[in-house]
Amino acid sequence: MTETQGTAPSRRALIGWGGAGLALGAAAAGGAVAMAKAGDDMDPAAAEGGGAVEFHGVHQAGIATPVQDRLHFAAFDVKTEDRAEFVQLLKDWTAAARRMTAGQAVGEGAYGGLAEAPPDDTGEALGLKPSRLTLTIGFGPSFFERFGLHDRRPAALADLPQFPGDNLDRSRTGGDLCVQACADDPQVAVHAIRNLARIGFGKVAIRWSQLGFGKTSSTTPDAQTPRNLMGFKDGTRNIAGTETDRLKKFVWVGDEDGDARTSWMTGGSYLVARRIRMNIETWDRTSLQEQEDVFGRDKREGAPVGKAAERDEPFLKAMKPDAHVRLAHPDSNGGITILRRGYSFTDGTDGLGRLDAGLFFLAYQRDVRKGFIPLQRRLSAQDALNEYIQHVGSAVFAVPPGVRDPDDWWGRTLFSKEA
Ligand code: HEM
Numbered sequence: 140m141t142e143t144q145g146t147a148p149s150r151r152a153l154i155g156w157g158g159a160g161l162a163l164g165a166a167a168a169g170g171a172v173a174m175a176k177a178g179d180d181m182d183p184a185a186a187e188g189g190g191a192v193e194f195h196g197v198h199q200a201g202i203a204t205p206v207q208d209r210l211h212f213a214a215f216d217v218k219t220e221d222r223a224e225f226v227q228l229l230k231d232w233t234a235a236a237r238r239m240t241a242g243q244a245v246g247e248g249a250y251g252g253l254a255e256a257p258p259d260d261t262g263e264a265l266g267l268k269p270s271r272l273t274l275t276i277g278f279g280p281s282f283f284e285r286f287g288l289h290d291r292r293p294a295a296l297a298d299l300p301q302f303p304g305d306n307l308d309r310s311r312t313g314g315d316l317c318v319q320a321c322a323d324d325p326q327v328a329v330h331a332i333r334n335l336a337r338i339g340f341g342k343v344a345i346r347w348s349q350l351g352f353g354k355t356s357s358t359t360p361d362a363q364t365p366r367n368l369m370g371f372k373d374g375t376r377n378i379a380g381t382e383t384d385r386l387k388k389f390v391w392v393g394d395e396d397g398d399a400r401t402s403w404m405t406g407g408s409y410l411v412a413r414r415i416r417m418n419i420e421t422w423d424r425t426s427l428q429e430q431e432d433v434f435g436r437d438k439r440e441g442a443p444v445g446k447a448a449e450r451d452e453p454f455l456k457a458m459k460p461d462a463h464v465r466l467a468h469p470d471s472n473g474g475i476t477i478l479r480r481g482y483s484f485t486d487g488t489d490g491l492g493r494l495d496a497g498l499f500f501l502a503y504q505r506d507v508r509k510g511f512i513p514l515q516r517r518l519s520a521q522d523a524l525n526e527y528i529q530h531v532g533s534a535v536f537a538v539p540p541g542v543r544d545p546d547d548w549w550g551r552t553l554f555s556k557e558a
Pocket residue numbers: 367369371372373374375376377415417434436453463464467468469477497498500511514515518528
């Protein structure tokens with residue numbers, strides 16, 4: 140992608156460009172920032188550089204987009220009961236997201252406005268590059284109990300059952316809405332969530348949020364596979380952002396998936412978020428052989444048992460019957476395939492001297508009933524990894540299709556009368 144050409148325009152320089160009609164942000168305003176395309180025909184080279192990712196598209200950016208380095212994920216609860224007020228918030232959020240993903244400050248910017256009023260933008264991203272910021276919105280099951288939307292809830296947005304071993308903390312579970320902010324600069328991601336929360340004050344409130352600092356998955360197979368906090372390459376076998384056919388088959392909701400009440404999801408996807416705590420201290424005292432047996436891959440190369448290279452096709456029968464990869468592989472699950480997009484987290488220590496660290500697991504799929512649920516049923520019952528992890532937070536969201544153009548807004552298809 141998407142290196143900035145010449146000197147990248149700072150957010151500060153862009154503030155003065157405020158106002159309507161600048162939806163294509165920096166690119167439209169002088170071509171200073173080249174845009175990567177969102178959706179299923181993403182240029183893998185977009186994994187590099189500090190440029191902007193196109194906000195508009197058939198699908199929301201932040202799903203098939205090459206995975207950025209940092210995450211700030213927020214779940215919100217809706218506080219207003221006024222449908223018109225909430226729709227206006229979605230429009231305001233969309234306008235702010237459009238600007239922030241283009242590297243621009245929100246509204247009129249962080250200074251220069253009325254001295255008596257708080258500035259439109261909080262200011263901490265001034266001077267920073269767009270950093271490939273993507274903002275992706277989703278609606279949780281509880282959202283459909285509001286605003287007369289009950290019959291618009293798709294069956295594919297299934298409630299997750301209690302899985303064996305789940306130890307869910309209610310204060311890190313559920314949510315009416317979510318916004319996933321991914322960027323290569325953590326301050327850009329945090330700035331985005333903070334400003335959306337500020338705009339939503341009184342109408343929505345953050346229920347919980349999670350920072351992620353190291354990607355544990357890849358949608359760009361040509362790039363080096365990142366490692367998770369257990370030290371293993373993670374994301375080797377994932378759906379690539381360029382695999383249009385597999386994205387269509389396993390990730391994007393198709394026309395045929397809904398009826399008149401749920402067709403608003405066409406072009407969207409379903410997101411499962413799980414906060415998975417790792418028993419790091421136990422893991423660190425485990426032998427290398429046991430660690431490799433748990434995954435069914437070697438630690439150095441990431442090669443499947445009995446194979447030499449990371450990308451070699453796994454021979455599942457060579458792995459222990461309870462190896463994670465053997466159990467999670469599509470061949471063991473009737474072909475189930477999900478798009479993983481998780482991040483490592485470390486939230487300090489837990490008061491007992493143990494790191495509160497693990498994997499914030501994010502997975503996109505076309506139908507939760509045919510993706511995460513059956514896969515996790517199997518893993519929660521049999522996976523050797525269970526001795527070293529615990530699922531402590533959980534949420535599921537319907538992620539609507541992309542914002543098509545400057546007049547469109549997040550969730551329009553859900554709220555439009557004719558859908
Ligand atoms: C802390 C928890 C987890 C860790 C540390 C972890 C780690 C890994 C590692 C190292 C691999 C091998 C490399 C790769 O292909 O990406 C892998 C593969 C995989 N994992 Fe996990 N994983 C975790 C949780 C989960 C969960 C909850 C699911 C789904 C319910 C899942 C689904 C998969 C799938 C589908 C694969 C690819 C299997 C294949 O096609 O070969 N993982 N995981």
